[in-house]
Amino acid sequence: MVRYLYHNRLAVDIAGLKMKTPVTTASGTFGFGLEFTDFLDLEKVGAVTVKGTTLAPRAGNKGQRVVETPSGMLNCVGLENPGSEYFLKETLPKLRKYKVPIIVNIDASSPEEYGELAAKLDVKGVDAVEINVSCPNIKDGGLVFGTNAKSMAQVVKEVKKNTSKVVITKLSPNVTSITEMAKAAEDAGTDALSLINTLIGMKIDIHRQRPVLGNVTGGLSGPCIRPVAVRMCYEVAQAVKVPIIGMGGIMCAEDAIEFFLAGASAIAVGTANFVNPAIAETISPGILEYMDRHNIKKVQDMIGLALPGRC
Amino acid sequence: MVRYLYHNRLAVDIAGLKMKTPVTTASGTFGFGLEFTDFLDLEKVGAVTVKGTTLAPRAGNKGQRVVETPSGMLNCVGLENPGSEYFLKETLPKLRKYKVPIIVNIDASSPEEYGELAAKLDVKGVDAVEINVSCPNIKDGGLVFGTNAKSMAQVVKEVKKNTSKVVITKLSPNVTSITEMAKAAEDAGTDALSLINTLIGMKIDIHRQRPVLGNVTGGLSGPCIRPVAVRMCYEVAQAVKVPIIGMGGIMCAEDAIEFFLAGASAIAVGTANFVNPAIAETISPGILEYMDRHNIKKVQDMIGLALPGRC
């Protein structure tokens, strides 16, 4: 099942970011990619999106950081990461040995800091930056920008100004209107959108009578949120022209296909990496099988097939 | 396990609505209550919240109306109901034979129509009205009022003006800030709040390459949304003084207790009625057992125990 290497039926181009397969990894669920090399060939992944990176190192949140929920999980890792300096010096050189595009997920606490970070990462070996304006787990920055169209637009503009790379804006689902946010990001110049980040949730330990997670609330991910993610993708695809990377609860090829039909040009696997660490590679053959069965020549041909007026 | 009948440890008072147990039924998941009398004693349910009722009969949406999702389900019933006239003439007299408070869930397409409906239902046998400003499945009304604080406040005021009953406002989770909506409802005079209604989601049939549901999108309910519901309850409880009826994915006594600890004064079981049609009665003994184990005298004593400053 490595047919897809020999032709480009699975290849997609996200605003200039060329991916051999339409599958990337959701930030924060695939480390820096290197943790998974025992299980898959990184070069067969469309692109590796690495853990959210900040200018300075962050220790993240204290206390319990993850808990399982029905068909999902909550996390409040809180953007723990070794900082951009370390990433550029230690991690990127190792990653660059693989022929796979690298998307760096970035987070900061002001538009200017986002810009500074984007400038710092505007180096060879980084192919795109993904603006995380939607992390629910930190106090400074994060979700503030993700729920306010104006602030988000500022961030997008700063980043665009400071990088030559493809700029992807990652949207939060914790808003009244995701299309409004999507349009604001598009107007501000983003090259692509990715969605969705996690829904804010919490769990209470009824025996200790207190929240389970150290940070009280956390981000809900996994198959439980897929219906919300597909719906948002379907809505945004009708509202913008820029390409969409769809994610949220994708566990197998069939789930991925829902997102293509809803208008996504590529997809990301997140929580599923924890369940099946080989999934970022093995999902592509499944997509190809589906395409064969439905006489679909190229991935592009199935993008948006379920949108109004097309089905 | 009928101890709770012999004392009032489980009794709660929701802004004047006296419930023998803190358990009601989520609107639309328990019909008019009469469908469940083979499985439980309606008089052991705290209150029966009936299916969403409109002035005139509604046929609801065409096509497939429900589909299962990971640990949940989507529905787009679309407020099918026989109308207020029929409810008052045919259903209410049957329901009134049981000694159980009746909460009527109401829906309309303008503040005035909400008022008219509330006035019509201001009769003996109806104990409270629950304003559904959050139905995601109909085009006129519904969610329009649920995502805009001003419009919602208008609806609440109209209803309050036209009824002598306890007024409960049911909040939609599909908003950026549920606390803002909660406060707007409180300021407009609602006696209590209930939350959450369903999250908007969808599923695509990848073989037919079109949305599964007749109405394209539907409301996501069941255990998958519980983390979001608990979080919203926890947030709203800190923002308002009026009592809260918590719901969203409650499947057993343990789940219910999460909501009490998060600040709810009563809870509703929804999707769980489909899985276990006796649950609206059998969950109360489980709550009592927990109270015994934790030396909690009355339900009231555990409300909000997990809120900041209390745990």
Added chain:
Amino acid sequence: MTKYIEETKVVGQRVLNATTKQIDLIAPRIAAEAVPGQFVNVQVSKGTAPLLRRPLGVAGVDRNYGSISLIYRIVGNATNILADVCSGDRLSVVGPLGHGFDRSAKHPLLVGGGTGLAPLLYLAESMVGEGIRPDVLMGGRTADDLFWKELYDGIAGQISLTTDDGTLGTKGTVMACLPDMLEKGCYDSVYVCGPAPMMKAVSAAVLEKGIKCQVSLEKYMACGLGACLSCSCQGIGKRVKVCQDGPVFRAEEVTEW
């Protein structure tokens, strides 16, 4: 008729063909009341996924033993889990649900396809109990689908078979045989259960002949109790719920297939 939640005990499963199995459950209260055409709502997992119960028609009842039989096709998540259930396991079952067939026919014809033949099997057995041997017309895609013949042998009168590919019986759908049978059979009532297009075509042909016709509908269900309105559809001049007002309807009442 009272509905029950029974914690049934699995007494056995048997393989009928590559994708179809029969499961027998000890469910004395449901067995005592279920009539042909009714269904039950089965919980295949105590966890949250799959979450909802699944509706399955009652394919047989043993009142002495207090057991019911269900015949199901393995099509998805829940039926795959059901297929792995072992004797001695417990399954929570709600039933009996819905309304059964009007069984007043003297010369009945049963027409079925796929798992639609499950409720018709119980119907046939109950007719035999009253001294009537119904004729049966069954259709399938291929010979393998018609393992049903053996289940009906000894109960039914004349059994007619059709397959889409001609590997067994007459080649074609049941419509290849039906007109001729209606002509010669002097049936006073036809009972149909199968895929919607089959039921639609059969109903039209039967009603045209002025013969009574009942069909058993399938709709995606959540509660099975008339409470959630998942299965509601337009009847004649009123809304009907398939789970409560059906699943059996007089063919002329059906406006949406």
Added chain:
Amino acid sequence: MTKYIEETKVVGQRVLNATTKQIDLIAPRIAAEAVPGQFVNVQVSKGTAPLLRRPLGVAGVDRNYGSISLIYRIVGNATNILADVCSGDRLSVVGPLGHGFDRSAKHPLLVGGGTGLAPLLYLAESMVGEGIRPDVLMGGRTADDLFWKELYDGIAGQISLTTDDGTLGTKGTVMACLPDMLEKGCYDSVYVCGPAPMMKAVSAAVLEKGIKCQVSLEKYMACGLGACLSCSCQGIGKRVKVCQDGPVFRAEEVTEW
């Protein structure tokens, strides 16, 4: 060391006490590489609930047979499902994960409680293979918790027991015996695995004596691979991941219990 995803085959389960079971799995690639102190990540369901794999320490390895043993306490959703798994069933297992114990001790003492005694069992067996019989100090709430003694009999040197209620061995926690044992035992290394309060108390006492001490930590884990940072905590001057840099740490490295 390479990590694998193995579709293992269950060869047997046995009951150790009312809430504890041992499961043996054919997992040749993991068996070939796993060292004491490492763990595996087990998927108990192919469905979405429970969703995440569950980490379990390797309690034994049979290299000839290509099997590994896990000993687990039934505490929740996943372990309840695991307890119902039958011989012949398949379980997807990822491993071996994390770093094992430094086994350079000449006079080791193993101190454990609860399922912490599982990884220590494999450690003891491997020491015996190298001609060393470790002494073992084990604590439990009550006599029933100390079925472990039989598992260690014949492998361990001297076994000391404590129970909170005094129903077996010395009454109290392991701290009731430890000081005396450290005094008399001339141990050069202590290996601790059990509840956090036990590990904290034991470490403090051992380090005070200037004896080497290793502990095996437990943190809620999602990936087990160092990717998700669920299990990250503060080490000395740097962040460490329990799943990757541990679960075994030198006691003096641990700053959060």
